[in-house]
Amino acid sequence: MATTLRTISWMVLILGTVLIFGASVDYFVIGDSGHFIEEKGDVGGDVVWLAMLFAHVSSGLLALLSSLLQFSRKLLSRIPALHRWLGRIYVVSVLGILCPSGFYLALFAKGGFWGRLGFLLLGVLTFHFTLQGFLALRRGSRDMNRHIEFMIRSFAMLTTAITFRIGHLTFYLLGMDDATNYLVSLWLSIGGNALLAEWAIRRMLNRRTSISAITTPRTT
Template sequence: MQRASYVTLALLSLGVAGYALVAYGLFPLGSAVHPDMRAAFVAHRGAIYAHVFASVAALALGPFQFSAKLRSRRPALHRWMGRVYLGSGVLVGGLAGLYMSAFAFGGVVSKLGFAALAVGWLYTGLRAYLAIRARDVVAHRRWMVRNFALAFAAVTLRLWLPAAVASGVPFGLAYPAVAWLCWVPNLVVAEWFLRHSGRIHGPASTAEPGATK
């Protein structure tokens, strides 16, 4: 991956992680969202806080996990960050996100979009974990690329939504569309990337571009 793309991806991830920490750590619950969403959040306070604060770990740590330099120089740190990424971010954040999907704003289309995202996030995380337990580094890397592409939905949702509203699409229509747009294209790009590139970032990747796992 080009260095500029990698840095942009990392900065966007850290930016949204920072937004979530400030908005949910320092302000009353739901201050920055639609009043109907706020009502759902207040009714499921524990789940939304668990979702936001656990998922932030994935968004904040994910970009560093793809650094070949970090993996080769500090393998123990990569392993610990991976445990936090998968254990807190994906497992807790994904289960709480799956629960919150039942109350998502925008009706059944939004609920299904977020539920499918949560299931995909949990599934790819499990596959990445099982692969590394089996010492299959290539498969682990490929599942982690897919998993982080799904975590990155937290970023793309916050790009699609203002873009849709700014182009005149009413919020009530934009939101259910964005519940799918925030992750389906990410997954397509991840698959394209896995087919066309053997490298995440830096020279030490062991990936095989044509591998099918």
């Protein structure tokens, strides 16, 4: 059951990454502004806003692609150098470009106050989790457990780009009006992904505790 669930999760993740990549291509095609930019009105023609959008989309794709292999135990054990370099790419793209540009774009987000608040919260959580995951390996203790836990949380926030689109499409097919759909999909993706991250962390900790209890020799 666990193996099947893991396989389905990876298939959804890879498919979602491909779909996001395909949907993002229009942003980089000269003369093809795409529906998202067109609906922004005057803001969509602002040079600074456009630069932030391109930076956000590019860094998001880079972070997503670099993270796909980071949870592979085989990669970590067989090619640790690749894991470290992909991790550096992820951290730099998230902390240096994705979140800063996201904070700016959030000020112009759809959905009014709650839409802007949702994206600002998402940016703060993504930045915090990624930074804490990075610092866990920079401290003298090199706390690997803390690193893994916070990077799981960071990855969960990053993949709201996928779950948001899944939710938006689902509610659209169910007939929900666009304004409500947008806010419900946004907040459900943030809250749902956060809960899934905590579930994954708890499951990992419980598994390690069980293994430790089995392998630790009795002293009495």
